[in-house]
Amino acid sequence: MARHRLILALVLAAVGCTSTAARNDEASSRHPSFATTTTIERQLSIDAETTAAVTPSTTALIGPASTRPDESPEVVELPGGIDDSLLGLHGQIRATAFGPNGDYGWGLSYYSGIWGHFNGRPPAEVLSVNGTSLIPDNWRYSQTLCPEGTSARASLSGHGPSYREVFQAIDGAVGYWPQTRFPSSQPKFRMSGNTDCYTTNTSNPGWVWKSDNEVIPGLIQLSNRVLVPPDGITFEATDGELLGTAWMALPLSQPYERSGVVVGDKSWTLFLEAANFRGPVAYWAPETWSRVTVNHPPAHLRGLDHREIDTEYRLFASHLNTPSLSAVVEGRDWSRIPELRFPVDSEGRTVFHQDVTFYGRDAVYDQVVAAVSGAPLPAAFDRSASIHAPLQTHRWELQHGELPVVGLEKFVQLEDWDTADKEGWAWGLQWLEQPGVFPSYFRREGSEWLAVNRSDSPSEMTSPDLVFPGAIRRSGYAPPLADGPAPRVQQALLNDGSVVRYTWYRFVEQPAVVALDLDDAQKAVLQSLVEQIHRQWGPNTIFMMPPSEGDLASIQTEVLVVPPTGAEVGWVPVVISQTAAE
Incomplete structure (x- = not known):
């Protein structure tokens, strides 16, 4: 049987929201909440003959697409006396979800508002991301979780001696990132994680990640109905509609010994709830979390493959970072930043997150255990094993350059809201003046920057000649091909101006699973359970409780796929390239 390998040497940005403590540690030389770009070599082994057997005969595309050079940065001529800076308005807008007492660390779900800040491509270097982070419950554990040689031990010493807040984390967020390769007016959903004290990066499901010839276990493609482009899942046009996100512990494999440690049975699985798709998308292989504990006994059995998530409190954040233009006038x-627009409902609100819910073991985990022995899968998360977590906002925590920003409350306030049956149902912005337009103009007053109206700003700052350069389209993600025939592929055109190519694998033959080197018995059990998931959990199975208010957003239609004939169950699509459209 002919085989080939795809060798990837891509520069990928693994990004997401993570622990606040890590984000605020100024001693870190590497920003831990939005990981820096890292070059990682990966290998994909694809069975060309098997792949061709399940690809429609009309498919004529072969292998990954070729990348194009990066676009040249836009050059903007500014009037004399105007200076530009990448460090404009930055910081976080935050709320806390107060978790329950009891055994409710087996899952977390919430809804996020989605909207575009801009009519076209965002300005270069804009960051605007809404999300949260899940860490293992090591509360009151005082031994050192991060081994010597990890990034956290080197640069986040303020989190010692346990390093529990920077040990491991699951991230996922909707937003704009400076590292995106295909900037768009609409935000995207991306998933990432801190698997080993911020030392290595891993992101897109299905791929094999390697660093210094070591395989880095990571995300595994589970859905046979939705693609996961490396630049993020795209949406139809949105203006405040909601995306439901849930991370649930599922027992997709049994504990076993590997490299001298016990790998746990928790496969943390992403479920999305949209208007046109509902269900599991991908999961973190348990081996992802056990790897950092090898040869470090204090961390044994302390990773997310063994532990529930910390429910004491969860920070939900909108993280902002914009460029700025400045001048001295009289x-x-x-200073001025790009105009950021927000959707506003009939009550003058912009909702960031709502309906935060924690789950117990019997919400879905126990039912999947029973399914391995032949029982049917549950039709939804068991509501009797869930509990609402009220949200409460923090104060403004934004800066301009190195100085705090004041006066925002004249225009917009941070609020959390209740319903008749839910305290802290949602949080976000309550608008006062110019609803939906965040303050763009600032005047320095001593050691602070004061938000002011456009009408109170000098003409030098309000001039239409002042523009921000747009984000550029970069080369894309595409592996060079070697050692054999290329697979037949299908492709989808995305609304960010890119094309993704993907091919179908039998679930346990996707590169991310093959790299785990499971034995035949493990693969047989895993394949059987995934086939049951594909049969019984259709793309419109409603797992989460509907949002208390609001409508669901729609994932871009082209991202949703139908398995080819003969591969309706037990096969998954893996994206092998994302490049600029012709």
Whole structure:
């Protein structure tokens, strides 16, 4: 049987929201909440003959697409006396979800509002991301979880001696990232994680990640109905509609010994709830979390493959970072940032997150255990094993350059809201002046920057000649091909101006599973359970409780796929390239 390998040497940004403590540690030389770009070599082994057997005969595309050079950065001529900076408005807008007492660390779900800030491509270097982070419950554990040689031990010493907040994390968020390769007016959903004290990166499901010839276990493609482009899942046009997100512990494999440690049975699985898709998308292989504990006994049995998530409190954040233009006019310092637009409902609100829910073991985990022995899978998460977590906002925590920003409350306030049966149902912005338009103009007052109206700003700052350069389209993600025939592929055109190519694998033959080197018995059990999931959990099975208010967003239609004939169950699509459209 002919085989080939795809060798990937891509520069990928693994990004997401993570622990606040890590984000605020100024001693870190590497920003831990939005991981820096890292070059990682990966290998994909694809069975060309098997792949061709399940690809429709009309498919004529072969292998990954070729990348194009990066676009040249946009050059903007600014009037004299105007300076530009990448460090404009930055920081976090935050709320806390107060978790329950009891055994409710087996899952977390919530709804996020989705909207576009801009009419076209965002300005270069804009970051605007809404999400949260899940860490293992090691509360009151005082031994050192991060081994010597990890990034956290080197640069986040303030989190010692346990390093529990920077040990491991699951991230996932909707937003705009400076590292995106295909900037778009609409935000995207991306998933990432801190698997080993911020030392290595891993992101897109289905691929094999390697660093210094070591395989880095990571995300595994589970859905046979939705693609996961490396630049993020795209949506139809949105203006405040909601995306439901749930991370649930599922027992997709049994504990076993590997490299001298016990790998746990928790496969943390992403479920999405949209208007046109509902269900599991991908999961973190348990081996992802056990790897950092090898040869470090204090961390044994302390990773997310063994532990529930910390429910004491969860921070939900909107993380902002914009460029700025500044000038000195008549002896006073003035500044301007790109205009950020927000959707506003009939009550003058912009909702960031709502309906935060924690889950117990019997919400879905125990039912999947029973399914391995032949029982049917549950039709939804068991509501009797869930509990609402009220949200409460924090104060403003934004800066401009190195100085705090004040006066925002004249325009917009941070609020959390209740319903008749839910305290802290949602949180976000309550608008006062100019609803939906965040303050763009600032005047320095001593050691602070004061938000001001456009009408109170000098003409030098309000001039239409002042524009921000747009984000550029970069080369894309595409592996070079070697050692044999290329697979037949299908492709989808995305609304960010890119094309993804993907091919179908039998579930346990996707590269991310093959790299785990499971034995035949393990693979047989896993394949059987995934086939049951594909049969019984259709793309419109409603797992989460519907949102208390609001409508669901729609994933872009082209991202949704139908398995080819003969591969309706037990096969999954894996994206092998994402490049600029012709």
